[in-house]
Amino acid sequence: MAGNASLGCAKAAKNDEFYTQYSDVEAEMNAYVEFDPDVFRDKTVLLPCDDPEWSSFTRYFAANFARFGLRKLISTSYAKSKGRGTEASPELDSPLFDESLRESRGRLFTLERAADGTGDVGIGDIRFEGYLKGDGDFRSAEVRRLRDEADFVITNPPFSLVHDFVDWLCETDKRFIFIGNDNMVKYKEVFPLLKRNEAWLGWTRPKEFLVPDGAGARDNVTMREDGVRVASFGNNCWLTNVDHGGRHQPLLLDTREHNLRYNRKLRKRLKEKYNAQDYPSYSNFDALEVPYVECIPSDYDGVMGVPITFLDKHDPDQFELIGITGDLEWAQRECSFFRPPPKDIQQISRERNKTWRVQKAYVDDQDSLPLIPVYDRLFIRRRKGQR
Ligand SMILES: C[S@@+](CC[C@H](N)C(=O)[O-])C[C@H]1O[C@@H](n2cnc3c(N)ncnc32)[C@H](O)[C@@H]1O
Numbered sequence: 001m002a003g004n005a006s007l008g009c010a011k012a013a014k015n016d017e018f019y020t021q022y023s024d025v026e027a028e029m030n031a032y033v034e035f036d037p038d039v040f041r042d043k044t045v046l047l048p049c050d051d052p053e054w055s056s057f058t059r060y061f062a063a064n065f066a067r068f069g070l071r072k073l074i075s076t077s078y079a080k081s082k083g084r085g086t087e088a089s090p091e092l093d094s095p096l097f098d099e100s101l102r103e104s105r106g107r108l109f110t111l112e113r114a115a116d117g118t119g120d121v122g123i124g125d126i127r128f129e130g131y132l133k134g135d136g137d138f139r140s141a142e143v144r145r146l147r148d149e150a151d152f153v154i155t156n157p158p159f160s161l162v163h164d165f166v167d168w169l170c171e172t173d174k175r176f177i178f179i180g181n182d183n184m185v186k187y188k189e190v191f192p193l194l195k196r197n198e199a200w201l202g203w204t205r206p207k208e209f210l211v212p213d214g215a216g217a218r219d220n221v222t223m224r225e226d227g228v229r230v231a232s233f234g235n236n237c238w239l240t241n242v243d244h245g246g247r248h249q250p251l252l253l254d255t256r257e258h259n260l261r262y263n264r265k266l267r268k269r270l271k272e273k274y275n276a277q278d279y280p281s282y283s284n285f286d287a288l289e290v291p292y293v294e295c296i297p298s299d300y301d302g303v304m305g306v307p308i309t310f311l312d313k314h315d316p317d318q319f320e321l322i323g324i325t326g327d328l329e330w331a332q333r334e335c336s337f338f339r340p341p342p343k344d345i346q347q348i349s350r351e352r353n354k355t356w357r358v359q360k361a362y363v364d365d366q367d368s369l370p371l372i373p374v375y376d377r378l379f380i381r382r383r384k385g386q387r
């Protein structure tokens with residue numbers, strides 16, 4: 001089964017037990033630390049939906065606590081999580097340990113600087129602070145209080161609760177770095193953040209997640225050579241509001257004329273899909289259709305529709321993000337270049353194609369009807385003076 005379909009299954013079945021690999025946490029955090037070596041200095045980091053018994057996030061931040069100059073690490077676990085790991089558990093060794101509470105209560109762990117402020121603390125110094133009053137749901141009042149105490153919230157939240165998780169983050173002005181999937185960028189909670197340049201994609205794309213024993217069998221789960229079960233996904237990304245170098249590298253682009261003359265892939269696509277020799281305009285948006293990110297013309301000043309994968313390469317100083325296809329409210333209320341076809345043409349189009357929607361992008365067919373569907377597009381415009 002393809003990665004995207006598997007993620008859909010995870011969501012439908014509320015199977016949230018996919019654990020991030022240490023190397024994936026490390027690769028992503030490196031991007032922030034390389035950009036700003038003091039990014040975490042004197043900061044408190046909350047790792048919700050986590051557990052030091054098995055979490056790579058907790059182990060990574062504990063291992064790098066002194067190097068980053070962190071002030072405090074807070075890690076909370078969710079009672080219903082299936083992750084019972086092989087790591088040494090500060091809970092089991094603690095006088096606060098209570099077997100009868102393990103299955104129903106979330107747990108709270110912290111790591112702080114040694115009293116003299118200079119101590120080199122690490123994973124072995126993580127303290128079990130006891131059981132939470134509830135199950136550790138990130139939406140609970142007690143985890144919200146921990147969030148409010150933190151400067152950063154960093155995690156891989158349950159896939160099935162991403163909408164809630166973003167709402168929960170947006171209740172505050174915390175800095176965040178979390179794993180989600182590509183569909184998330186279209187969510188009404190997320191796209192406005194991207195557009196306002198208040199969030200962006202991270203630098204890496206985690207592809208495999210660890211699957212604990214006891215999690216149900218799935219088509220996308222395989223046994224690795226080292227005997228570890230992993231689930232593969234093709235559409236995971238990080239969403240963050242923490243700056244990294246990857247978003248300050250302008251795309252190197254060629255002119256419209258050169259793309260059309262030298263890019264065979266582009267020419268083939270335009271010919272086969274639109275029977276065109278130039279970039280077509282949409283029937284219902286006054287914007288240029290650009291089928292591949294690498295073919296964005298460097299010399300076009302108007303609005304362009306580009307594939308969503310553009311976000312991986314988006315440098316906000318080079319292009320302005322204006323909107324996204326599929327959002328009727330935005331198209332009708334805010335989009336100055338929305339050109340809905342006359343009602344009779346809309347009706348004919350819907351009769352010919354049951355999934356036709358005025359807010360999606362179309363290109364005219366040979367009968368001048370808006371019937372050639374275009375996949376999801378972002379609308380962008382080149383910033384003045386940028387090529
Ligand atoms: C995708 S897993 C990732 C776990 C860990 N953050 C990691 O990356 O390895 C999401 C975790 O969130 C837990 N979870 C599910 N619902 C939750 C909730 N409402 N509040 C907090 N955690 C939850 C799941 O049990 C699961 O262990």
